[in-house]
Amino acid sequence: xxxxxxxxxxxxxxxxxxxxxxxxxxxxxxxxxxxxxxxxxxxxxxxxxxxxxxxxxxxxxxxxxxxxxxxxxxxxxxxxxxxxxxxxxxxxxxxxxxxxxxxxxxxxxxxxxxxxxxxxxxxxxxxxxxxxxxxxxxxxxxxxxxxxxxxxxxxxxxxxxxxxxxxxxxxxxxxxxxxxxxxxxxxxxxxxxxxxxxxxxxxxxxxxxxxxxxxxxxxxxxxxxxxxxxxxxxxxxxxxxxxxxxxxxxxxxxxxxxxxxxxxxxxxxxxxxxxxxxxxxxxxxxxxxxxxxxxxxxxxxxxxxxxxxxxxxxxxxxxxxxxxxxxxxxxxxxxxxxxxxxxxxxx
Numbered sequence: 001x002x003x004x005x006x007x008x009x010x011x012x013x014x015x016x017x018x019x020x021x022x023x024x025x026x027x028x029x030x031x032x033x034x035x036x037x038x039x040x041x042x043x044x045x046x047x048x049x050x051x052x053x054x055x056x057x058x059x060x061x062x063x064x065x066x067x068x069x070x071x072x073x074x075x076x077x078x079x080x081x082x083x084x085x086x087x088x089x090x091x092x093x094x095x096x097x098x099x100x101x102x103x104x105x106x107x108x109x110x111x112x113x114x115x116x117x118x119x120x121x122x123x124x125x126x127x128x129x130x131x132x133x134x135x136x137x138x139x140x141x142x143x144x145x146x147x148x149x150x151x152x153x154x155x156x157x158x159x160x161x162x163x164x165x166x167x168x169x170x171x172x173x174x175x176x177x178x179x180x181x182x183x184x185x186x187x188x189x190x191x192x193x194x195x196x197x198x199x200x201x202x203x204x205x206x207x208x209x210x211x212x213x214x215x216x217x218x219x220x221x222x223x224x225x226x227x228x229x230x231x232x233x234x235x236x237x238x239x240x241x242x243x244x245x246x247x248x249x250x251x252x253x254x255x256x257x258x259x260x261x262x263x264x265x266x267x268x269x270x271x272x273x274x275x276x277x278x279x280x281x282x283x284x285x286x287x288x289x290x291x292x293x294x295x296x297x298x299x300x301x302x303x304x305x306x307x308x309x310x311x312x313x314x315x316x317x318x319x320x321x322x323x324x325x326x327x328x329x330x331x332x333x334x335x336x337x338x339x340x341x342x343x344x345x346x347x
Contacts, residue, residue: 001016001122002120003120004059004345005017009045013328014325021124022124023071024073025073026071026124026130027070027071027130029063029068030065030066031063031065031121032347033065033143034063034347035145035149035152035344035345036060036343036344037062038177041336048113051114057112058119060118062087064144067083068122077135082147084136084147085134086298086301088295088296089129090107090108090132100298100299103295120325121325136301138309141310141311142305145316146316149344150305151296151304152179155179157304158293158297159266162293166190168192168193169191170192170232170258171240171241172196172197172241173187173243175244175267176207178318179266180241195213195215196217196227197209197216198249200218201338205217207339237258239263241264245270247275250278251278254279259287261288263289266292268294319343320334320340322344
């Protein structure tokens with residue numbers, strides 16, 4: 001089968017590799033759609049701490065497909081079932097895992113990150129994914145392409161729940177890449193009265209408006225605080241989501257928040273530039289709630305799939321290009337373009 005194999009920092013290669021063999025407690029998935037994540041781009045360039053030996057590995061963790069083979073000891077699954085799966089598995093025994101938050105497990109693993117993933121014609125699903133409930137059977141109202149975007153949407157569900165977006169919140173989203181755009185759509189779905197986007201790239205500002213933002217500004221050309229105060233009847237943003245790797249944006253968010261505002265640091269900062277400085281008295285006197293989120297719980301992943309199936313959020317609009325596995329280099333090059341949202345491999 002064809003697969004996109006990480007070769008070490010800076011290199012990927014399309015290779016013909018054996019179809020994985022499964023044991024009686026595993027599933028062989030025929031991959032039908034898999035989308036490129038920012039994490040895939042980072043792994044290609046810099047590697048990942050979950051792969052300390054920098055070993056060769058098939059990338060990809062945003063996936064949907066149909067079951068090609070079911071292990072002889074498994075029940076409840078059949079050949080031909082349409083499924084997707086949450087990519088992270090926890091240790092299953094730590095405090096976070098037993099509380100249903102395996103995304104915060106310190107000993108987690110993930111397809112395409114610490115083990116072979118979804119950029120291949122077939123993928124082995126280890127038994128722990130099955131026993132921990134990572135597999136979701138897809139309703140008929142959702143396509144494989146849409147289901148492959150359930151993973152990024154589920155991380156947005158996680159962020160939105162952390163700040164509890166609700167009517168009549170004024171929401172500020174910093175960054176209008178694919179995740180920022182998903183946050184725009186999620187904020188609208190949860191009833192935000194206004195969504196303001198701060199983005200320096202003109203094409204991405206336009207995209208944010210196309211996806212439902214009420215206001216999209218360039219903070220280098222306009223005063224962001226003046227815009228936020230004016231749009232929020234003088235109080236500041238009730239919710240702020242930093243969906244960009246910007247320490248400056250994180251620091252400035254405290255000044256832009258309303259009293260009792262909720263701030264979510266959704267985007268991580270680059271290693272070596274991950275220290276910020278702010279006046280803690282602002283948090284104290286304005287009663288700010290500050291959170292950081294990463295990944296998704298299994299329940300949040302299922303919520304994302306159900307939201308897509310309900311067609312309340314149209315993730316198909318995020319797809320900027322479709323590629324075959326053999327065109328991996330072109331797909332990865334397109335994925336880093338500033339006017340690109342999501343790139344999907346169709347198998």
